[in-house]
Amino acid sequence: MDLGPERPICKRCVLPHSPPDIVLDAEGVCSICRQEEARQSRSDDPPLLETDFVRLLQKHRGKGTHDCLVMCSGGKDSTAALYYMKRRYRMNPLAFMFDHGFEQQDAIDNVRRAADALGVDLLFYRTDAVRGLFRKMVVSGSRAVLCHPCSIWYMSLTFEMAARFDIPLIIAGWTKGQSARPGVMTRCACNVDAPEYRSMGEATKAFLKTLRDDPQYRDFPSSMEEAVARARKRHHATVLSPHWFLDQAAEDYVEVIRREVGWRPVAESYPAGSTNCSLNFLSVWNSLRHFGYTHYHVEMAKMVRQGLMTREEALRALEVNFGDETLARVLERLEPPAK
């Protein structure tokens, strides 16, 4: 697998030298770390407290047949979120899993087992509808990140489900590395305007623009903002993640969900220890090839800076753990089903 030339990596976080977005200085520290350094000494954002989260939950508790919709991927973070909503906060969640055809069976089993163990209703939705979009993206040779349109789609669908079932609260398993502040919540986890996403984001935008001429995807939202704005017109739902409010690291809750809901890591996923879909391999390969890093690098770099993860842990998790055969297998599944 050819990923281009080796790039020097920031001495503090895990981001590589990748101009123009990320530049390492003479000391080997990246521009994002430098910028963060200046920001931290300036502002003093009040922390998000669990009591804040509970106060928000109280507003919606017991409303409707389900008072929250939990986005489940079968990964540790979203499984823990589902567990917390049911057991810790005693809400009445509807678990929602979306499969675009590339979810791994282990991940689906995780969600099923968790829903069973917790006694919550599960809405499982599988569709082929976006396969063409992914294929188009790969064929076009775009530098865009596959996960971006996918998450736009997933988020739109989630809002759609919340509207359909009249659920006021959407719960995601986003970690502190994925989120930042309440303002970012509305953008749904990734701040695509952040400097480390600039080139990736532009590539995605450019690709989404090309969809306007495509009869099948003409209506696809051009950005997460647009997806959220469209959804808000129909139904207002607040999007929150319990992880933002809790003083716990992943290894603390992984133990709990293993024990309580039988959660297991999937056999093969990138980054190591995650539970991502198989299409993700393609997305990772594409980003590494073009930029030398992925959105997982961005997320983990943030966690390293916040002290939620050590640099060594992050580097280990981010090592490429799949090969050409894996990519070939995913590409094969992208082909249109035989007619």
Place this chain on the structure above:
Amino acid sequence: MTVAGLSAFYHDSAACVAGNGGLLVAAQEERLDRVKGSAAFPGRALDACLQAAGITIMDVDEIAFYEKPFLKFERMLADHLRAFPFSYASFRRTMPAWLGERLVLPLVLRRNLGWERPVRFVTHHLAHAASAFLVSPFEEAAVLTVDGVGEWTTTAWGIGRGTSIEIREEIRYPDSLGLLYTAVTTWLGFEANRGEGKVMALGGFGRPVLLDRLRQVAGLRPDGSFRLDQSFFRFERGGVMWSPRFEREFGPPRVPGSDLGERYLDMAASLQALLEEAMLALARHVHERTGLRRLCMAGGVALNCAANGRILEETPFQEVFVQPAAGDAGAALGAAAVIRHCVHGLPREVVMRDAFLGPEYPVSRMRRALAARGLPTTEVPPEEMQRRVADRIASGAVVGWFQGRMEFGPRALGHRSILADPRNPAMKDILNARVKHREPFRPYGASVLAEETGAWFERDTESPFMLFAVRVRPEQRSRVPSALHVDGTCRHQTVTPESDPLYHGLIRQFHGLTGVPMVINTSFNDNNEPIVCTPEDAVACFLKNDLDVLALGPFLVEKGPPETASP
């Protein structure tokens, strides 16, 4: 039943979560919001307590709020207060409750916590008294609360029996030892509400030659009650707290930062002597009226170690329990205890034998905190940790010691501590110069093996909270110069293997190496910062200051090469 107790808006806000089965977690807001003496709504402290208890605010049945008339209203209510009759008054004739607060707090709780369930208010003296008696080891005891310096209401005493507390008598503003102490503190050129501890230390350097005159100013009576001669003070107006008459009598005030001349040292000594005299008289009076052998103390003045030491030695009370968070922070615990035990009649389950009521952090988080700052994460087994740290202390190192649950109250007691060698006469200056940046006249406390206390101190009583200054045996004094106050006393903490096996083992190692069963123990912080709370705080303080060694849970980090090779 689970009750959250809150103390807020005065000074040193705090939260406490108390529940069945001995659940008791408490923390001061300053440790979380990193503002020294933070008076903010203790939202972060409450959140930390709940998460440490493994519950959420939904599991809390009632919130108890410590209610205290406060100094801010001083001027507005001055005339009203003047009309207050002096002398001990009954509990029922207590000052009117400040309606404003009662109306506002439920709104604050609703806004911050979405709280719709009962909010209970616990009066000031009751919360203080409960904070000591209800967690004391006594079934029955006299309770004395003497308010902190710079505060309003002043003194109360009563009797605690089982789950009830009865306040018998109280003295109110403006007859306040605290205000007198603060007025003189500011006259001595120190900051009100901050400088009082310095004055106590300074007292050791002067002679109490002004005691007679101060007695008259204070109107001190044999029963320990007092009536300040108001012509010496001007509490109701802005500006300085003393009157022209005070200056005529005692001379001009000291310019802050200028030399501490003899006159000022003598005043500090006289003031401390007066406070001790008043405390002794009060304690004797309380003993006379109750006939009880045991005493519980709370309130800010109960943090005056010198006075406590004398009460223990010179009054008929045989056992004295002072709750380590004796000030406003502790009243959060007291308020929760009043609701659980006095109001709902639940049995007392917790005896506070240590001050480790705060949150603790997992090893995983400590590892990350170190790695995030590029420090090594070598885990060391407890015996090796004790041996190596003792060894480094004995060879002159200054050690940051971070273990287990955070202390509740103003003292670090071996969980968030800086440790050093008391044998080294220069150690006080070294600590002052490198880490603590304190005035040179302030003494350092020490942690001593409980089983060795008798051989080193003139009084062999347990003192787990470092709240008594006790005389070191004269023949031992030259061996621990840096733990010694100028008057030959030492604020000591007795450490038992039961209360803190790791810390006890460390001091035992040090004892084995040096023949001295104690180490200097001062709080793990920079002078003007709150004591460290999280592993990240500890690592930052370690890096910022000139500490040689950091023991963070099982991790041992050493800066630079060891002074001497390990044996």
